[in-house]
Amino acid sequence: MRAADLLAEGVAALRAAGLDGAAGDARVLLAHALGVPRDRLTLAMADPAPDSAIACFRRAIAVRAERVPVAQITGQRAFWGHSFIVTADVLDPRPETETLIEAALEQRFDTVLDLGTGSGAIVLSLLAERAQARAVAVDLSQAALDVAARNADALGVAQRVIFQHSDWFAAIEGRFDLIVSNPPYIGTPELAALAPDVRVHEPRMALVPAGDDGSGLAAYRVICAQAVRHLTPGGWLMAEIGHRQGDAVQALFHASGLVNVGLRHDLSGHPRVVLGQRKL
Structure with a gap:
């Protein structure tokens, strides 16, 4: 069977x-x-697919049809120009x-703390960009920390990051x-x-904060209550938010005593x- 025919079968x-996004x-x-880079797939379309690849692809399609995320099937996700190992223990x-x-990266920094590191995608991408920087990455999930450590090894930054099992700042010292x-x-x-891909197959503790009152703000309250004492003078706190939480989280930042509080928008x-x- 040609790879093109196999692809058509999978899309169908x-x-x-x-x-949604069946073709992609x-x-x-x-x-x-097939074991080829995604940007080279078109060149393989006219070639016959090996039997082993046909079997692998059909298994993957069957699993994806059950709404398992693509990254968990392939075991990797591209992020900031790097390939990160992804498992069911971390967010994609x-x-x-x-x-x-x-x-x-708009700011100068030599030391970084990543709270809830998951796969390590954020902190490891920052270390890859700043050769002098060192980091501590924390997570309440030891399984997630194990994935992040594997990613640190793969990116060649393992000597510059400490992985710490911690409930937010509980085990953290210093600034x-x-x-x-x-x-x-x-x-x-x-x-x-949420889509079943996320709701069923990604770790709940990385989606819904402990002690949630329905607002999704519980983690920000904990982080903002303690962040200032762990920042150097002039240091920055930066957090991703849900698209409806901008005003509420900025208010928490202001209440914690932070200045120059601002909001950044994504490409959408x-x-x-x-x-x-x-x-x-």
Whole structure:
């Protein structure tokens, strides 16, 4: 069977399962099955697919039809020009989170704290850009920390990051030039409206904050209550937000004593990052 025919079969199966983006998902899964870079897939379309690749692709399509995220099937996700290992223990890094990377790289920093690191995509991308920087990355999930450590090794920055099992700041000492976080911010009432890919297959603790009152703001309250004491003078706190949370999170930043509080939008025009600075 030609690769092109196999792709058509996969697209049809995913469309029949009601998945949006069936064509894109099928192309990613076919490239994975064939072991070719995604940008070279077109060149392989006329070639016969090996039996092993056909079997691998069909298994992947069947799993995707059950709404398992593509990144969990392939085991990787491209983010900020790097390939990150992804498992069911971590959030799948989203393109909109790169807004946080862009904002952080506008500032000077030598020390970084990443709260709720997950796969490590945020902090490891920052370390890859700043060769002199060092970081502490924390998560309440040891399984997530294990994934992040594997990613640090793959990116060659493992010697510059410490992974710490911690409930936010509980096990953290010292001050940092930059604190970043993509905390859980989905309010409990919103959970049912999420796509099954996210609601069923991504870790709930990374989606809905502990002690949620329905607003999705519980994690920001904890972070803002303690961030200032862990920032160096002039240091920055930056956090990803849900697109309806800009005003509320900025108010929390102001109430914590941070100055120069601002809001950044992602490429879709949605509010995505709130940032604030400790007074000099």
